[in-house]
Amino acid sequence: MTNHQKLRIGIVGSTGYGGVELVRLLLTHPLVEITSVISSSSAGEPFSDGYPHMTEILSQPLDPVDVELIKSKADLVFTATPAGVSTELAPKLLDAGLKVIDLAGDFRLQSRETYERWYQKKAPEAAYLQKAVYGLSEVYGEEVAGASFISNPGCYPTATLLGLVPAVKAGWIDPDTIVIDAKSGVSGAGRGVSLGVHYSEVNENLKAYKVNKHQHIPEIEQVLSREAGREVVTTFTTHLVPMTRGIMSSMYAEINGTRTEEDFIALYREYYEGRKFVRVRNKGILPATKEVYGSNYCDIGFAVDARTGRVTIISVIDNVVKGAAGQAIQNMNLMMGWDETLGLMHAPIYP
Amino acid sequence: MTNHQKLRIGIVGSTGYGGVELVRLLLTHPLVEITSVISSSSAGEPFSDGYPHMTEILSQPLDPVDVELIKSKADLVFTATPAGVSTELAPKLLDAGLKVIDLAGDFRLQSRETYERWYQKKAPEAAYLQKAVYGLSEVYGEEVAGASFISNPGCYPTATLLGLVPAVKAGWIDPDTIVIDAKSGVSGAGRGVSLGVHYSEVNENLKAYKVNKHQHIPEIEQVLSREAGREVVTTFTTHLVPMTRGIMSSMYAEINGTRTEEDFIALYREYYEGRKFVRVRNKGILPATKEVYGSNYCDIGFAVDARTGRVTIISVIDNVVKGAAGQAIQNMNLMMGWDETLGLMHAPIYP
Amino acid sequence: MTNHQKLRIGIVGSTGYGGVELVRLLLTHPLVEITSVISSSSAGEPFSDGYPHMTEILSQPLDPVDVELIKSKADLVFTATPAGVSTELAPKLLDAGLKVIDLAGDFRLQSRETYERWYQKKAPEAAYLQKAVYGLSEVYGEEVAGASFISNPGCYPTATLLGLVPAVKAGWIDPDTIVIDAKSGVSGAGRGVSLGVHYSEVNENLKAYKVNKHQHIPEIEQVLSREAGREVVTTFTTHLVPMTRGIMSSMYAEINGTRTEEDFIALYREYYEGRKFVRVRNKGILPATKEVYGSNYCDIGFAVDARTGRVTIISVIDNVVKGAAGQAIQNMNLMMGWDETLGLMHAPIYP
Amino acid sequence: MTNHQKLRIGIVGSTGYGGVELVRLLLTHPLVEITSVISSSSAGEPFSDGYPHMTEILSQPLDPVDVELIKSKADLVFTATPAGVSTELAPKLLDAGLKVIDLAGDFRLQSRETYERWYQKKAPEAAYLQKAVYGLSEVYGEEVAGASFISNPGCYPTATLLGLVPAVKAGWIDPDTIVIDAKSGVSGAGRGVSLGVHYSEVNENLKAYKVNKHQHIPEIEQVLSREAGREVVTTFTTHLVPMTRGIMSSMYAEINGTRTEEDFIALYREYYEGRKFVRVRNKGILPATKEVYGSNYCDIGFAVDARTGRVTIISVIDNVVKGAAGQAIQNMNLMMGWDETLGLMHAPIYP
Incomplete structure (x- = not known):
């Protein structure tokens, strides 16, 4: 020491x-x-x-x-x-x-x-x-570099924004039609005790909570508005899932014009080029939360529905890592001018 | 015997x-x-x-x-x-x-x-x-009565349609904007063995599957189209949740005109009047899957968001009961001219 | 009403x-x-x-x-x-x-x-x-009948004693060698909140607690001593299992003389003859907790090991039913002179 | 590469x-x-x-x-x-x-x-x-060093033997009275599919299996016999717990003479001195499986019961790490003459 x-x-x-x-x-x-x-x-x-x-x-x-x-x-x-x-x-x-x-x-x-x-x-x-610099590392990493005070993003906003920003910024989806259905493991509620985290109440149960009222809504809208260049409001629902770790944001929006899954994949891979912690999945493959368990990865997949003209975007993180401690360390690395992956290259633990 | x-x-x-x-x-x-x-x-x-x-x-x-x-x-x-x-x-x-x-x-x-x-x-x-009469008991019960052949609805369609039909039929929501984010426990996959139901793969995991491809989509659209009086296509996503029983459909749509949560509650209570197995929850209360565990209930709650002009509808069932065996028995009761609740008035098991 | x-x-x-x-x-x-x-x-x-x-x-x-x-x-x-x-x-x-x-x-x-x-x-x-009459229904049912005050047994003692009493009473096992390794779901801890029942602490975790100190030890020993006709002390360990309902007592003892699994099965079936809620399993079959989920059954199985001269007895109950509310109702039925199964003949819920 | x-x-x-x-x-x-x-x-x-x-x-x-x-x-x-x-x-x-x-x-x-x-x-x-050298690293590490062929121990034997060997070798417990009640998460069954690992069958369930018949019994007895200097047979029961990772062996034996918990702690700490992966817990503290999750640790705790003259020993490991891959790498390190902790100093992941 x-x-x-x-x-x-x-x-x-x-x-x-x-x-x-x-x-x-x-x-x-x-x-x-x-x-x-x-x-x-x-x-x-x-x-x-x-x-x-x-x-x-x-x-x-x-x-x-x-x-x-x-x-x-x-x-x-x-x-x-x-x-x-x-x-x-x-x-x-x-x-x-x-x-x-x-x-x-x-x-x-x-x-x-x-x-x-x-x-x-x-x-x-x-x-x-x-x-305070908002430390969404893959989006605002340049602002983070050299800053002395970072406000680390929330867990839901991290999963959601990494899944939406490239498409919103590119104008590929209509921001007014975005619906975000988010699901979280119980550790997101913290270590404090309450009936809402009692094992017997949560186990074998699925619950929606704080619908339209979650404090992460304005955080998400602030970034989407900045990236869209105009005010964006969204529908955002959170669910408590009987598992300890993991967040999934399932996101829906109408596509501007005609875009295929390959198009989305290419757009996102270009946007996140060189950034190790965002893994854009291949066509037809949607990520599951356990595939990032214990790691700093955010995995993203797409499904385009020609029948409805909508895209479904699935984004997963470990809420305690990329949604909290891991991204905070990533921001520290960026602040210090270090490789952003230092201390974070742990493979997900599976099964 | x-x-x-x-x-x-x-x-x-x-x-x-x-x-x-x-x-x-x-x-x-x-x-x-x-x-x-x-x-x-x-x-x-x-x-x-x-x-x-x-x-x-x-x-x-x-x-x-x-x-x-x-x-x-x-x-x-x-x-x-x-x-x-x-x-x-x-x-x-x-x-x-x-x-x-x-x-x-x-x-x-x-x-x-x-x-x-x-x-x-x-x-x-x-x-x-x-x-074959489509046996969505609370919607098509009159057709079921006296029939000799019932096609019992799927688990996802039951939760989804009981949550959407009254609003679609009343014209309160725009059918073209409906997004259905559905989640199911593992028993919905049946007793057959596969890697997809292996405990170590499912536990502490959340997974989207068959996005835009689930065979329950045309079943949902067939009913919505009939009730809306015109063709309806929907975005429908299914997720596998680490629990054995329970389905939640989280549904989103734009409201036609201005409607409050109280309005929706009143509309649905009127629609389901006299039907014991649909419980429309009070304002501000959203149902959780465990609250219908082992029972034939379908519980429904609403959240209206004035900011976005959308309603969020949460509908939950036990997939093995109301989503399968329970509704089948309810249909038997209706076919036979019996009280529809016979053999089915089991309180949910909790915790 | x-x-x-x-x-x-x-x-x-x-x-x-x-x-x-x-x-x-x-x-x-x-x-x-x-x-x-x-x-x-x-x-x-x-x-x-x-x-x-x-x-x-x-x-x-x-x-x-x-x-x-x-x-x-x-x-x-x-x-x-x-x-x-x-x-x-x-x-x-x-x-x-x-x-x-x-x-x-x-x-x-x-x-x-x-x-x-x-x-x-x-x-x-x-x-x-x-x-106060100790209401272990299948053992002291005659005392319960006609009483006006019943002390309902604890969850662990119910599973344990129904699994041990016939063998102890018959003198088939040596009471001084009994080791009881008990496991319980979390609902046994009640609805009060504490870190010990926090989902994130209990899920994917297995924990021993109150070893040699659990307040159910003297309750078990009181009955074993009465049935053995002399003082019995036992080794009793409790474990918290990541599930909501269910207790299993795995019990070990040295056999007096030579007894086969068939012998034990016959002894127990005779002891519990006419009592619907104890199911003595066939040779080679050991019960699992989910096989009594939500029901008032206590299922018991045996494994005799000729190599060590010990018998392993597995006894399972639903801690909230046979371990609490169900047995209490069974005692009410016995007190009132009714059929002991009234209100209790629910099949276990599975899966 | x-x-x-x-x-x-x-x-x-x-x-x-x-x-x-x-x-x-x-x-x-x-x-x-x-x-x-x-x-x-x-x-x-x-x-x-x-x-x-x-x-x-x-x-x-x-x-x-x-x-x-x-x-x-x-x-x-x-x-x-x-x-x-x-x-x-x-x-x-x-x-x-x-x-x-x-x-x-x-x-x-x-x-x-x-x-x-x-x-x-x-x-x-x-x-x-x-x-083949039997690679129970903390017990036979000297034989492992320099060997070219290692037989890596089973998961149950690792947890069990690390918890028993010091006491058996020291003659502090009577080998003829050892009862081992072992519990494992589902990953121990491997990735192959079967009804026995179906989520809906395992979740909210606790099950004993292969009682007196598990193939790890002769492995445990072989080592105990070697350390005791005479033939030892044991009672060994395995249980399947609804969790993915983790093994707990709860072990019971009669103490030779009078030994306190402090005595056992001191004996084990001396035996495992310098070995990072065995953590002997302080008096009154028993380890839980999640406290070694994802890591190569084996944690051991003791409870001595003066009333019965028995000691209860609780030993926990992550079955996939110390019970398989982690100990295999530890053996590789020992074979190669490297620090045994290389590549293995991951803190457990919690919660």
Whole structure:
């Protein structure tokens, strides 16, 4: 732990699922070291007490949330905290000269008014909102490079936007007709306990929730509007699936003109050229969530229906990796000018 | 087993999941007795050998598929066979004077040409196709009453059509904009073995399949076209969910004019008035699949989005009950002029 | 709800899993009516608000825990409350002249001292302890008949004792060598929320818990000691299995003398003769938990190993039915002098 | 793929679960390269066609099973084939001068007669049996070092023996009283299809199988007998748990003398000193299978019961990693004189 050439990493909110996944992945990163795992609720306890799978792997005690202490131990901080916390904390960490990658939703929406309407919380100060770069790595990677403050995208927006942006930007689909039917595993709800994540309630069950009300809707619309060059509103439904990890966005839209599956595949492969973590599947092949399990991949497939003139786009990610910790590390790599794949080239675990 | 007032029931294909569910439910029906469980592959073996949960409950040996034998033992026959089998068998049973309720897809499509295109099999003879009444109980119950040959709807079409018909018939939604995102548990694939139903491949996985190609598409469109009074084509996607039972259809369409959730709820409650097995949920409540587990209910909920002018309709069933065996028994009740709920008033099993 | 010949039933703790299962099963019972569903925490709310699967089936408001009110509405009360509650409540209900079947552990142990050591709670008054009949229906059914106060067995003890009692009583196995390896689905932990029942923690996980410390150990030993005619202590381990329902007890013991599987089968079939809910399986067949899912059956199988001189006994139940609500209803039937199977002859639901 | 300093690896049976896990892990190993993925059934097809999660990661075509070809492409071969295949193949590969690590059961039993009785197959030639070193890495690592032919242990024996050997060797438990209750996820059954691995049959189900008949019994007894210095027979039961990965062995034995949990912990920590992949848990902590998910760890915990004089030992592994591919790579590392952890230091994936 004394290799001073390595970037020193602090993780605030390390006892949540996003935090422990940052630990798992960063342990394999050649250019960083985890110097502080931070928790407001469990400071002082060994990290592995709450996560016994980390026994003998990462056992150091949790640090409290103390900006001075963090500053003394870390160069870059991941904040994986509940909504509302980094609104206050991230500015302090930035003012202390630290690089910050925020995994919460606080800094994703440019409009304070929109944030407050959808999140029902006070928005961050405008000055810090303007500093925050939205870290959808394959779309805004150039802005991420050299930034010091990244707002990491939500899990649903990552799967959805990587599946829609190339077609929207190219004008191949009509943005007014987009319907997004998204499905998530239960880990997306975090480690907090509630009846909604009780095994006996979730197992052998499928449930729609927050229909038209999910706080990821304005995040998706903000990016689609930017890429389309005009305001876009969408229909977006989320479902809870009885599995731990994985998000699938099934997306539907009317095609402008006549486009085949081959056309879409070619368009997307060109758009994502050189980017290892987006795999555009061959004609006739649609990806399943388990095919990206535990990895930073986003896999995309297409089905064009000549009968209806619509395209169906299927996009899958592991919500805890590409939808959270993995993309955050990818953004760190881009910020630092490193190869974006460092620490992330894990093959999906199957079966 | 010698109460001669009871209707005598034969079940062809009793070793499949639809067949064994018919047995479970019919055992609680006051006006029938199961006199013959029939299997082409396992004739002679005790029924409970293949289904040990039926030990000491139904242990009689399986009969072979022999029309004369069936005729001698049964008054009404359920055929729960793979696609293509009842094309040949049902006419023989009908000619022998038996009542027939077919759970396969063979007799659902009025157009032989459409059947052959989607099923890749030879269609049944036209004369028998015309006799077959499509048994969507809450929609075509009057036609079912008094019929002697019922084609029982598919699982996806049941969930989907019960969720769409009232709005389409009323002209409240634009049929050209309907998108159906359907999800099913694994039992819908039947008891046959394949890599696609291997536990290790399905568990902790979510997968889209047969996109735009599912044989239930023409069945859905046939009914929607009839109810809309013009041809309707739809976008229909099926997903395999890691659970055993349950189907959810999440349906999206543009609203004609301005309609609230209360409007939809009122419309559907009026349409389904007096029908016990459709439960239209209160405003703000969307049903989950486990809330109908093991029962014949179809639960429906609505979300109207003023921002996009679309309605989201969520409809759930147990695919093995309302999507197969339960609705078949409901149709039997209607055919016989009995209360449609006989043998079917089981509360969902929860958790 | 005004059929005055029917026995009027109150259910205290009706919002727990045991309570809602009592409702599901009692709805099919021909001789009773549920007149009061009672909850200390949710009084006044419609029952189906907390359990939407009961929409339009049982929607009456929850009554508060008020002995006078209960007395006015019910003849027999099931108490399905957390440990410690019925210690106080059951005596009051009994004093009010009600019949009581208690599903909690409070009255299962004859020794107050043993109770206090294992439960870490104050034991009930001795007078009421003595009134309580331990309702292991197939073993102590004669004592249950005519009693007014039943202490319903725990889920693990039911599976375990039905699997051990005939062999212990017959002296065929050495009680000192019994090892019980028990496994349960998650619903056994109840509906309360905690990290231990969080879907993401339980799914794809198998965990041993409370080894040598489970409060069901003294309950098992009390019965084994009574049947063996001397003190018995056992090794008992519980495991949490990623499924909602089901308990399996895998039991090991040294055989006294030489006994074959056929011998054990014959012994058990004789012991349980005429009792519908215990199914002793044929030679070579071991039961699986899903084969009793949703039903009141306890299925038992044997494997004798000549190499080691041990017998392996596998016993399975649905923990919510035979392990709780179902056996409670069976005891009610026995108390009332009715056929013990009334309201309980549901075939297991499969798959 | 042309770094000639790297050890060239061939994998026979690469389309099974053991094979694809070898691929996943070897891709992260710094000193080897996978030069040939070999399949008798799918030769010529790209590897990722059968395993889409490997798209763009390992897409090379599958080679046929051709000893000359293998010899030209590889230095060391893993054979992950069904029982009976390597009986013939391994000798040919060895004769061709290749190093071989066999993941099948063919070479695990020293006695040809025992093999033929339990496997119902012809045993390998004695000469090759004698060459095979049983690769239980933490127990027989010294024999593995320098060997050219390793018989990799079975999944159940690995979990079981790592949990029993130190206590048996030390004479702390009575071998005649050992009862092993083992539980496995479904991937242990391999990728072949059958009703026994059908999702709808396994999900929400728990099943005991092959009681007293599992082919891993003689493997366990062979090692226990060697370590105890006398013949040991054991009671061993296997259960199928509704999860994909993970094995737990719950083991029971009478303690010789008086030993506390602290004593066992100290004994095991001393035995496994310096071995990273066995984690002996602290007093009062029992490991769960998910805590080793996707990793090469074997975690062990203890509960001593003064009342019965027995110890309960809980040992968990990921059956596909420590129970197959991971231990095989660990053995490769030991054979080659490398650090045994190379390519294997992946933290468990959680949740």
